[in-house]
Amino acid sequence: MLKKRIISCLDIRDGRTVKGINFINIRDAGDPVELAERYVREGADELVFLDISATNEKRATLVNLVQKVAKKIDIPFTVGGGINSLKVASDVILAGADKVSLNSAAVKQPNLIQELANNYGCQCIVLAMDVKWVNGKWKVFTHGGKVETEWEAMAWAKRTEALGAGEILLTSMDNDGTKGGFQIEVTKDIAAALKIPVIASGGAGSIAHFEEVFTQTKATGALAAGIFHYGEVRISDLKQALKNKQIAVR
Numbered sequence: 001m002l003k004k005r006i007i008s009c010l011d012i013r014d015g016r017t018v019k020g021i022n023f024i025n026i027r028d029a030g031d032p033v034e035l036a037e038r039y040v041r042e043g044a045d046e047l048v049f050l051d052i053s054a055t056n057e058k059r060a061t062l063v064n065l066v067q068k069v070a071k072k073i074d075i076p077f078t079v080g081g082g083i084n085s086l087k088v089a090s091d092v093i094l095a096g097a098d099k100v101s102l103n104s105a106a107v108k109q110p111n112l113i114q115e116l117a118n119n120y121g122c123q124c125i126v127l128a129m130d131v132k133w134v135n136g137k138w139k140v141f142t143h144g145g146k147v148e149t150e151w152e153a154m155a156w157a158k159r160t161e162a163l164g165a166g167e168i169l170l171t172s173m174d175n176d177g178t179k180g181g182f183q184i185e186v187t188k189d190i191a192a193a194l195k196i197p198v199i200a201s202g203g204a205g206s207i208a209h210f211e212e213v214f215t216q217t218k219a220t221g222a223l224a225a226g227i228f229h230y231g232e233v234r235i236s237d238l239k240q241a242l243k244n245k246q247i248a249v250r
Contacts, residue, residue, distance in 0.1 A: 051081025070096020117164030179205025
């Protein structure tokens with residue numbers, strides 16, 4: 001069995017780490033380089049860097065900032081936001097990213113998943129899915145949660161797996177930033193249906209929420225931002241608590 005991963009996330013806007021609730025009400029959370037260094041010290045297994053305004057501003061990811069963060073860490077590093085071509089993905093990987101995360105661009109041009117997987121390997125391609133419960137269905141949203149797509153979450157997850165995505169980062173927009181816990185239902189269904197790893201995201205508010213998602217779903221990773229940024233939960237304490245519950249973590 002794969003050991004569970006604790007993943008910290010840096011949502012970046014204007015060069016700063018920010019955090020919102022339900023993808024709105026954004027507030028500052030600190031310097032991304034300093035936070036990245038802290039998470040390595042605390043024992044994070046991976047770091048995700050999401051340039052949340054890149055797509056809406058129609059620009060590429062902040063490569064210089066990616067480079068600064070990459071120089072300070074020695075854990076797997078995923079970068080997303082504005083990655084809409086092989087060239088942009090290459091720039092980000094050259095800057096120090098181990099994996100690239102696609103969302104809006106993948107919906108617009110699904111073959112980009114295949115192109116990137118062919119060039120860098122499936123293990124380098126993370127498909128980020130922002131999902132919301134709409135009229136009795138889990139719908140996929142793009143552009144930082146602003147645009148509803150025609151895709152239902154399960155169908156899109158299976159499609160991207162077939163195209164070469166190596167991992168799914170599944171974020172519940174309804175739960176994001178609420179600290180009420182991960183969205184167990186959709187995480188459970190999608191993680192059970194796929195062969196590739198699924199990371200649960202959106203809603204972490206306590207150590208118990210990580211225990212819940214790891215025991216009730218097949219998610220192999222759980223991602224959080226705010227509770228780590230503001231010191232509400234320390235990663236080292238979280239990992240020890242999970243070990244005490246006989247949950248295998250890295």
